[in-house]
Amino acid sequence: MCGITGFVSFAPRHDDYLKKTVMAMNDTLHHRGPDSDGHWLDPPNGLALGHRRLSIQDLSSAGRQPMVSDSGRYQMVFNGEIYNHLTLRKELAKGNWRGHSDTETILACIEQWGLQPALARFTGMFALALWDSQLQRLFLARDRLGEKPIYYGLHNGSFMFASELKALKPHPDFSAQIDRDSLGLYMRHCNVPAPYCIYQNTWKLMPGMLLSVDSSLNIEKVSYWSATDVINQSRSDLFRGTAQQAVDELDQLLTQSVNRQIISDVPLGAFLSGGVDSTTIVALMQAHSSNPVKTFTIGFEDKAFNEAEHAKLVAKHLGTEHTEFYVSSQDALNVIPSLHQIYDEPFADSSQIPTFLVSQMARQYVTVALSGDGGDELFSGYDRHSFSEQQWPTIRKLPLLARTPIAKGIKLLSPAQLDRLTSILPRSVGAKLSGDKLHKVANVISAHDDKALYNNILSQWHDPTSLVLESSERSTVWTENQLSDELSAPELMMALDMQSYLPDDILTKVDRAAMSVSLETRVPMLDHQLVEFAWRLPISIKLKDGVTKWPLRELLYRYVPKELIDRPKMGFSLPLDDWLRGPLKEWADSLLHPARLKDEGYLNEKLVSDIWLQHLSGKQNHTKKLWCVLMFQQWLENEQLDGRH
Secondary structure, eight states, X not given: OEEEEEEEOSSOOOHHHHHHHHHHHHHTTGGGOBSEEEEEEEGGGTEEEEEEEOOOSOOSGGGOSXXXXXXXXXXXXXXXXXXXXHHHHTTSOOOOOSOSOHHHHHHHHHHHHOHHHHHHHOOEEEEEEEEETTTTEEEEEEOSSOOSXXXXXXXXXXXXXXSSGGGGTTSTTOOOOBOHHHHHXXXXXXXXXXXXXXXXXXXXXXXXXXXXXOTTOXXXXXXXSOHHHHHHHHTTSOOOSOHHHHHHHHXXXXXXXXXXXXXXXXXXXXXXXXXXXXXXXXXXXXXXOSSOOEEEEEEESSGGGOOHHHHHHHHHHHTOEEEEXXXXXXXXXXXGGGHHHHSSSOOOOTTHHHHHHHHHHHTTTOSEXXXXXXXXXXXXXXXXXXXXXXXXXXXXXXXXXXXXXXXXXXXXXXXXXXXXXXXXXXXXXXXXXXXXXXXXXHHHHTOSSHXXXXXXXXXXXXXXXXXXXXXXXXXXXXXXXXOOTTOOHHHHHHHHIIIIIIIIIIIHHHHHHHHTTTOEEEOGGGOHHHHHHHHHSOHHHHTBTTBTTHHHHHHHTTTXXXXXXXXXXXXXXXXXXXXXXXXXXXXXXXXXXXXXXXXHTSBOHHHHHHHHHHHHHTSOOOHHHHXXXXXXXXXXXXXXXXXXX
16 A cells, blocks of 8 residues: 655656655655655656655565556556466466566556556556656556545646645645535535545546547546446346355455465554454454454444444454454544545545544554455345345435425424424334434435435435535536436446445544554455355345345354354444533634634535524534534635635
C-alpha cells in the first residue's frame, strides 16, 4: 500500500521545478508510505511521477518505485496489491526477475499483453499511473470496486493526479475553488460521490475505469470492468443449483480470496466486530493458518453501542490472538479535531471516528488488516434490503395520492409530539414507533418508485439546493444508470449500494482512516470473481425466509455456533445526538453561527440555524444533517481557498 502522485503539462519544464513540485506533493502522503519515497522526471514533457512506499511485499530495494519496464517503454507508480501476481508470472515469457514485487509483475504483464488486457487479468485492489513513452500518453487506472482512491484534475494547463486530494494542492497550477454542485451532492450523500470532487475541475476516477491523457491534454476514459454489466448479465445467468450448493461455492471462492490476501512479508491481522461479515473472514483465516490470527476490536462504555463482548466470545471460540481497546467518550471526542486532515474532502459518516480508533490500535501490532466490508452490499445485509423485499410491496399497493397526505400528516408533528402520542399505545406497539422512526416512515411511504425509495432512505438533506446557495443538483448513479428493469427492489438497492455507497462511503472511510496511521486494509469479499458469483445468486437465496445474508450465515455456521452469531446488527454507532447538546455544543455553535455562515456564503444560514435550534431543544434529532454541515464547516475552516465561488 502506498501513495502516488504526478503531473504532466506536455511542455518543457526545468528539472528543479519538476523535482521540487513532485517532492512537495509526495510529502503530503507520508502517512500512506512512510518507508521510502521516489520520483521520476521527464523534463521535455513537463512530466513527474512520485511515490511514497509502505513496504508489504518484497521489502528490498527491488520493489521501489517509480519502476521502469524491462524495455524502458513504461514508467509506473502503483498503489495497492495484485494478489494473483505470482500466478501471472508463470504465464509470462520474462525470465529474469529483479525481485518478487507485484509492481514488477504488473509492468511485465503490460509489456506482454498490453495495458487493458493486463488489467482484466489482475485480481486485487489498486490505483496506478503509467507513462507510455512510445505513445506519449499518461494512463490512470483504478480497481474494479474502488478499494483504492485516485483523484485527478486539469488546472491551468497541467494534468495532475494523486491518491489523496491534499497531494494536489502543492502543485503551483492547482486552483482550490469549491464546486457548489458537488457540495450539494455532499449534503445529500454525506460524501462527494465519484466522479465528482469538492473542487472545480477535479474528479475521482470511477471504479473499473482506465483514463488516458494525450499531448493535447485530451482526456479519454474507458471501462475495463463494469459493475452494471456484471449485474445486468447475471439476469440471464442466474445460479441454478440448490441453496446448499450455493453455500459450497461461496465457501470455495471466499476461502480462495482469503488465502490470496493473507500473503504478506509484514505482520498481518483482521478487524473483528463479532458480526457475520468480519467473523466469516476471521474464521476462514484461522482455519487456514498454523498460528493464531491477530484480531482487533474496540468496545464502548455504553452497552447500547458495545460489540466487544460478542467479539471476545467469537475470538475465544476460534482461538485467535485477540486485542481489544475500550473507547471512552473522550477518546472519540479527541479524534474530531483531526477529521479534516484524515478525510481531506468533506466526509460525514460518523463511524469514521471508531474506524480510525480501531485502525490506530491495530497498527501497534500489524501492518496489514483484513476486513469484512462488502458482505452487506453483496448478500443483502442492510435493513433497507429486507424492508424493500417484505414491507415495501404492500405499501406500494396503496396509491401515491393516498400515501402522500399520510406522509405530510406525520411530518406536521415533531418527533417529540409523536412520541407523546405513541406513549398511550400498548408498550409492544409504542416502543417500536418512536417519533424519529415515524418521520423516516413518512419519507419512505412518499416514494413513487424503487429508486425514489432508495433515494429517500439514504438522503440526509432531501433538498440540498435549498441549503447550498447558488447550486444545482447533478445526476449520479442514484438518479441515472443503465441497470436492468428486471431487478427486484432489494436487488436495485444492492446494485446502487455496490456502485456508490460502498466505494464512496464504506471504502473511503476505511482507506483514509487506516492509511492515516500507515495500515493497509484488504477486503476479501470484494474479489471480483466472488462479486460476479454473488450477483448470480437469486434474491430468494440471499434473503431466504426473511433471513438477511443467508449464504454467508450458513457458511459461517460451519465454523462458529449459531448462538454466537445470531443477534441484532449494531455497527459503529456513537451517541452524537447527545454530544451535540453537551460536550460538542460550543464547538458546533461556533461553526454553525449564522453570521459565520452568511460571511462564508455557501450555506443557507436560516435553514441551518432552524435545525440546530430544533436539535438543541430535543424536539427533533437532526444529528445526521448537522454532522454533514459540521464536517463541511470544519473542513472549510482549515482550507486555503483561492476565492469564493
